[in-house]
Amino acid sequence: MTEADDILTVAAGWRAAGEQVALATVTETWGSSPRPAGSQMAVTASGKMAGSVSGGCIEGAVADAARQTMASGVPQLLDFGVTNERAWEVGLACGGKVKVFVETLA
Amino acid sequence: MTPEVLAGLAEARAAKRPVVLATRLPGGEQRLLTSGAGDSELAVAAQRALDRDESGTVRLADGEWFLRAYNPPLRLVIVGAVHIAQALVPMAAQIGLSVIVVDPRRSFATDERFPDVTVMTEWPDEALDALVPDARTGVVTLTHDPKLDDPALDRALKSAAFYIGALGSRKTHAARLARLRELGHGDADFARIRGPVGLALGAVTAPEIALSIIAEFVAVRRNAALAIRGPAKAAA
Numbered sequence: 001m002t003e004a005d006d007i008l009t010v011a012a013g014w015r016a017a018g019e020q021v022a023l024a025t026v027t028e029t030w031g032s033s034p035r036p037a038g039s040q041m042a043v044t045a046s047g048k049m050a051g052s053v054s055g056g057c058i059e060g061a062v063a064d065a066a067r068q069t070m071a072s073g074v075p076q077l078l079d080f081g082v083t084n085e086r087a088w089e090v091g092l093a094c095g096g097k098v099k100v101f102v103e104t105l106a
Numbered sequence: 107m108t109p110e111v112l113a114g115l116a117e118a119r120a121a122k123r124p125v126v127l128a129t130r131l132p133g134g135e136q137r138l139l140t141s142g143a144g145d146s147e148l149a150v151a152a153q154r155a156l157d158r159d160e161s162g163t164v165r166l167a168d169g170e171w172f173l174r175a176y177n178p179p180l181r182l183v184i185v186g187a188v189h190i191a192q193a194l195v196p197m198a199a200q201i202g203l204s205v206i207v208v209d210p211r212r213s214f215a216t217d218e219r220f221p222d223v224t225v226m227t228e229w230p231d232e233a234l235d236a237l238v239p240d241a242r243t244g245v246v247t248l249t250h251d252p253k254l255d256d257p258a259l260d261r262a263l264k265s266a267a268f269y270i271g272a273l274g275s276r277k278t279h280a281a282r283l284a285r286l287r288e289l290g291h292g293d294a295d296f297a298r299i300r301g302p303v304g305l306a307l308g309a310v311t312a313p314e315i316a317l318s319i320i321a322e323f324v325a326v327r328r329n330a331a332l333a334i335r336g337p338a339k340a341a342a
Contacts, residue, residue, distance in 0.1 A: 012112055023107065027131060027172040028163040038161030038174050075134035099163070101172060103134055106108050 007051035011042035011105055020045035021105040022066035026053050026098055027077070033096030045070050053100050054080075065102050075103040107136060114138045115176065122178035126152035131163065131170040179204040182323070183237060185230045185258040186248035187214035190273065193316035194246070195223050201320065208233040208258070209249070230258035234265065244269030244323055246303060250278070256285055263295045269326050271303030271319060276338070283340035293337070300326075301338055 015021045026039040034055035041051040043066040078100045118125035126139045139152040151164045155175040184191045187209035198205045206224045209215040215225045226233045245262040247255040262270045279301035304318030325333035
């Protein structure tokens, strides 16, 4: 089982245990983005988190979006330029872009 | 994701059936597509994602879809339930491989030495005949014993296995190729065997050798430049 497959299994396990769960999946990348399309992160309303959709740069923002999606039930397609001002300051201009789809596990 | 889609996906994966989860963007409508699901534009794109083992977004006449390809795990058949195999099994599991250890010597092939992995105690040729290595299977021989390694390599060469490795020095490997030549194999077959197995890391300990094998397996799978080798020569 690959790493990304495992996240879905983890998410399904949380759901089966009665947690409210959102799943975030990288759908498209441009340039030198750290994780390929298909990479996943699962988040629960209770604050559990597994997996990743970047090298740690956007997980916080994706977790916020996941909480919104869990509250509203509406999926979101998020668009991130990996390079931001802060990354530029510390010289981490990796220059990639990613799209992340966020959905609930009903 | 609806419970029906999640259950369908879990069922296909448990049965080791290739399947694609198609998600319409940005709306989120989802469909499960099995291999050979027809000739619609979406089914063709899904088949391509499975063949390339690559997930991604496609733009079709009816809009944008994200296709997540779920192929069954790659398999690694390890012939020889030896010390290096004990180090190799957990590394292989870590990168998501489905591992089968083959060794007819029951004192080696014990559940205690190999917990949580499929162990077969058939002779390697019989085991490989049963396993039918395909283009998503690798075979590594670790026994150093021609009685066990040779039949395994013979069957691996007759299969579609994408990675074939044999532990042993250059000298051992040259002698091995000479024996395989007597079994009817030629230079084109020999080019498929990685011997000595593993990337040239200068590995010494069992875990280091296991690491070099896993590293080479990944390099071959991902078509990395590191995977390219010169031809090995058979002993005259």
